[in-house]
């Protein structure tokens with residue numbers, strides 16, 4: 164069931180099952196918009212920050228009594244772009260509503276250009292434990308193509324400050340930037356390993372509607388790399404990072420032992436979560452909700468006393484089970500048949516037995532009778548496999564085209 168602009172009382176949607184133990188807050192401000200970005204972002208419009216803060220405070224207050232969570236995640240946009248007072252205010256409003264459990268994980272996304280000693284102190288004092296640093300590349304050429312506003316020297320400086328502050332550090336790298344060679348990507352991987360972060364994510368560059376790169380590609384001004392060369396770069400990342408001691412635990416994610424992103428595991432394990440701010444998604448008691456993606460529209464709706472939720476759907480048990488299967492297969496541990504059936508009430512064979520069988524015969528999945536998991540070959544094409552598992556099958560699927568374009572967390 165899907166509905167648009169449904170008046171929604173979040174308090175009355177209190178789940179029948181366990182309450183979410185994770186909360187995401189979207190911070191939509193950036194200094195300027197990068198060429199490849201199609202996220203919910205307001206670039207160079209900082210005058211809206213006070214009204215955004217007031218709207219988020221109101222949305223949080225409308226969610227009812229405080230409830231403890233195990234993970235908090237401030238994503239964006241660029242949360243580190245907020246002035247110090249705004250950051251303190253947002254942190255306070257969030258933890259008033261979602262107090263963080265002892266030893267909880269609190270991630271804040273940051274741009275290397277914003278990280279100073281003072282900023283590290285500010286977030287540390289509020290209880291932040293982990294910073295996701297938008298490095299993207301150490302290569303001056305790639306950073307220029309991506310239209311990022313930092314350089315490699317700034318990255319090194321920000322990493323030093325974050326480590327000095329005792330924060331866990333996760334970094335993001337993008338591959339498949341037009342003109343990228345294996346040697347250039349090797350340079351990124353070498354620098355990343357030498358930096359010794361706790362966690363590393365690698366994403367293939369995407370060309371999405373709404374991003375400047377979308378129009379540039381249509382005009383022939385910029386040309387995506389071929390799927391084969393992207394796959395080569397992705398394989399290179401897996402080899403280099405796992406050899407360096409990182410655990411490859413999800414299609415796009417690598418972690419030092421004990422440093423997986425617990426918040427993102429919430430999504431991959433099909434657990435429920437809260438979402439606050441423009442464009443934020445929430446998943447509570449089988450209901451998936453999406454706030455208005457327009458930043459100004461989100462603010463105005465909340466100011467008028469309306470719900471920011473503009474789209475929601477109630478997933479039935481079978482859809483939930485199918486999603487759980489797909490998210491679970493993104494994790495390299497795979498999906499255990501017995502545990503899956505206990506949790507969802509559905510067996511993998513009933514839901515997608517023939518698709519699984521075909522993918523096994525194509526060498527994309529392996530199935531030892533108790534666990535189903537992606538093979539190395541399946542990792543290269545995983546995004547193209549999911550549709551066949553999400554819907555009841557009607558025709559024999561062809562071998563998926565190559566793609567490793569991971570979706571960002573909500």
Ligand code: SF4
Pocket residue numbers: 192193194195196197199200201202204239240241274297
């Ligand atoms: S890619 Fe990140 S930093 Fe660049 S505009 Fe988008 S949200 Fe902002």
